[in-house]
Amino acid sequence: MGDLIKNAVDWATSPTLYFLEFTLAIVLVLRFRAFFTKKIVITGFFVLATAFFVFAFGDPNFNRIVTKPDNIPIVILLATVVYFSWLALRRGYVNDERVKQGLPTVEAEMGKQKVFTWPDLVYIELICLVLFTAALIVWSIKIQAPIEEPAASARTPNPSKAPWYFLGLQELLVYFDPWIAGVLLPSFIIVGLCAIPYIDINPKGNGYYTFDERKFAISFFWVGFLLFWVSFVILGTFLRGPNWSFFGPFEYWDLHKLEPMVNVDLATYFWTGLLGQPRPVEPLVRELPGILGLLAYFLVLPKVLEKALMKALFDGNRAHLIRYHVMMQLLLWFGLIPIKMLLRWTVNLKYIIGIPEWFFNV
Amino acid sequence: MNKLFDYIKNTQIWRSIMRHGYPDTPRNRTLAVLSNFFLHLHPVKVRRSGIQLSYTWCMGGLTFFLFLIETITGLLLMFYYRPTAELAYQDIFALRENVPLGIMRELHRWSAHLMVITVWLHMYRVFLTGSYKPPREFNWNVGVILLVLTLLLSFTGYLLPWDQLAVWAITVGTNMARATPVLGHEGPGAALLSFGGLDFIHAGDDVRFGLLAGRFVGEGALLRFYVLHCVGIPLAAATLMAIHFWRVRKDGGISGPL
Ligand code: HEM
Numbered sequence A: 001m002g003d004l005i006k007n008a009v010d011w012a013t014s015p016t017l018y019f020l021e022f023t024l025a026i027v028l029v030l031r032f033r034a035f036f037t038k039k040i041v042i043t044g045f046f047v048l049a050t051a052f053f054v055f056a057f058g059d060p061n062f063n064r065i066v067t068k069p070d071n072i073p074i075v076i077l078l079a080t081v082v083y084f085s086w087l088a089l090r091r092g093y094v095n096d097e098r099v100k101q102g103l104p105t106v107e108a109e110m111g112k113q114k115v116f117t118w119p120d121l122v123y124i125e126l127i128c129l130v131l132f133t134a135a136l137i138v139w140s141i142k143i144q145a146p147i148e149e150p151a152a153s154a155r156t157p158n159p160s161k162a163p164w165y166f167l168g169l170q171e172l173l174v175y176f177d178p179w180i181a182g183v184l185l186p187s188f189i190i191v192g193l194c195a196i197p198y199i200d201i202n203p204k205g206n207g208y209y210t211f212d213e214r215k216f217a218i219s220f221f222w223v224g225f226l227l228f229w230v231s232f233v234i235l236g237t238f239l240r241g242p243n244w245s246f247f248g249p250f251e252y253w254d255l256h257k258l259e260p261m262v263n264v265d266l267a268t269y270f271w272t273g274l275l276g277q278p279r280p281v282e283p284l285v286r287e288l289p290g291i292l293g294l295l296a297y298f299l300v301l302p303k304v305l306e307k308a309l310m311k312a313l314f315d316g317n318r319a320h321l322i323r324y325h326v327m328m329q330l331l332l333w334f335g336l337i338p339i340k341m342l343l344r345w346t347v348n349l350k351y352i353i354g355i356p357e358w359f360f361n362v
Numbered sequence B: 001m002n003k004l005f006d007y008i009k010n011t012q013i014w015r016s017i018m019r020h021g022y023p024d025t026p027r028n029r030t031l032a033v034l035s036n037f038f039l040h041l042h043p044v045k046v047r048r049s050g051i052q053l054s055y056t057w058c059m060g061g062l063t064f065f066l067f068l069i070e071t072i073t074g075l076l077l078m079f080y081y082r083p084t085a086e087l088a089y090q091d092i093f094a095l096r097e098n099v100p101l102g103i104m105r106e107l108h109r110w111s112a113h114l115m116v117i118t119v120w121l122h123m124y125r126v127f128l129t130g131s132y133k134p135p136r137e138f139n140w141n142v143g144v145i146l147l148v149l150t151l152l153l154s155f156t157g158y159l160l161p162w163d164q165l166a167v168w169a170i171t172v173g174t175n176m177a178r179a180t181p182v183l184g185h186e187g188p189g190a191a192l193l194s195f196g197g198l199d200f201i202h203a204g205d206d207v208r209f210g211l212l213a214g215r216f217v218g219e220g221a222l223l224r225f226y227v228l229h230c231v232g233i234p235l236a237a238a239t240l241m242a243i244h245f246w247r248v249r250k251d252g253g254i255s256g257p258l
Helices: A002-012 A015-031 A039-057 A060-066 A069-100 A106-111 A117-142 A164-172 A178-199 A212-238 A266-274 A288-314 A318-347 B002-010 B012-017 B026-034 B059-078 B087-098 B104-128 B137-159 B164-179 B207-212 B219-250
Strands: A114-116 B045-047
Touching: A002 A015, A002 A039, A015 A212, A039 A060, A039 A069, A060 A069, A060 A212, A069 A106, A069 A164, A069 A212, A069 B104, A114 A117, A114 B026, A117 B026, A117 B045, A117 B059, A117 B104, A164 A178, A164 A212, A164 B137, A164 B164, A178 A318, A178 B137, A178 B164, A212 A318, A212 B104, A266 A288, A288 A318, B002 B012, B059 B104, B059 B219, B087 B104, B104 B137, B137 B164, B137 B219, B164 B207, B164 B219, B207 B219
Parallel strands: none
Antiparallel strands: A114 B045
């Protein structure tokens, strides 16, 4: 029985399934939020999660990876992110129901009352401070900060992992070259975050929880933050072992587990597969299919979607055209991630454009 | 006993420090906040919804609290830590072996991890309550920079123990910079900056070299990261936090329905 569960979990956490399950979970939770925001659901989740933890703790492989001192924060991250996502969705759902009945939101009702900073706020702050100090001291006494062997530039540890909060980016290295995964995408994340208040001009949902009034914005952030950031950090911490190969939570980290690399460039598919001739030598000719494809993706697609999306997001007001196009460029870069992942999983695509001569691989 | 307290409370010394009685009347509660340097970060009165734990999750405040813990424990660690390739590892090791019940390093490390989590959750909360919408667009942007600085603080600190974990994590992290378009020697476009067969951008002068003060993570990188970690980034972050808190007030306090 125990082994059956372990094998099932190992199978269900393979990168492809893991990603699809997470996506499905987000869609289901948002769609059926009336059910998922019930208190019994979150209680049930944490009870089950704890039960699983207790069960899994006995397994040496699971135990080794979860109790690594530096991995404890990631368990905390997982628990808090689940809880707070639930809390926000619940408060949003309650507000949406109230608005449907013509009542003010919870925040609007409570906000009418003002209270003194001293004592109401100061006491909350004091209690938080004391509790957190105590928790940190206990944690620090119980668990020693790790220190490994002294640095040796000749001996590369396997796996070599970036600090945990960057593991999402390291996971992207599976699908992209470093200039995209490590430079362009992080830059776009920062630029994109900064741009959010200037792109999202929906005046509703300012200062209270809601879902109905900001469906697109909130779904987008759930996908971006929960799926592409937090879930990747968890994947990178717990499920990636030597050589960045995938290992289920109960699997032994075997140094010799090598996943076969049989990835093929788009150019090869096009010239050899489709046209049955050798790949041209001149890079720009050889990569023409990929170049045209990406140009169409970044330049033609926004134009094609312009009318429909402008209407849906900006009431068709052409004064917001710049907002629309900036948003689209950011979204399309973001969209390149799942596209590349799907192409990799389905047809083993290596590069859409592959010009290693110039380090220009997409 | 009461007499003694009354006497103390009426001395010139006491009254020069505390300008009001115990804050149990509206007047004294107002004065308590207004006349205290730290409390006057806050307005005198706040919306009840704004101080609800389930509204703010207290995550901004906790991030700040953790930043303070980092500052205090970090300062103490600096007394014992010398950022050179020979001594760094030894000093950290000595801290663990020679200090009974020493938990400064633990406090510093676990709080740093937590701070990354709380700053993410804070951003998540601000997004989900739509608190980046006017008039708070600018403060959201200050926040984004604080987020980046928090990650950089953590990242630069990661190198300092100078053990295998540290050096290789930073190697993996900074290897990305090699591939910076145009400015990294393995980045697209770098080859364009080549004149008469001489490469302008190479492993000895690209952005990664600038970051590490060398071609690999060595002593130069250690010193650079140390200075950034202990002085540069904390100063920048503290300044931006001051602006951040100031703007929270100027934008009308914790957000609420308009
Ligand atoms: C070192 C990092 C940070 C610290 C210490 C910090 C601290 C705070 C504090 C104490 C508040 C008061 C309300 C609350 O606790 O939620 C606040 C509000 C705010 N923060 Fe931050 N913050 C940080 C990072 C960020 C980030 C990363 C963002 C967004 C990207 C952000 C955006 C905002 C905004 C827009 C408000 C106003 C929210 C409202 O009025 O409801 N901050 N911050």
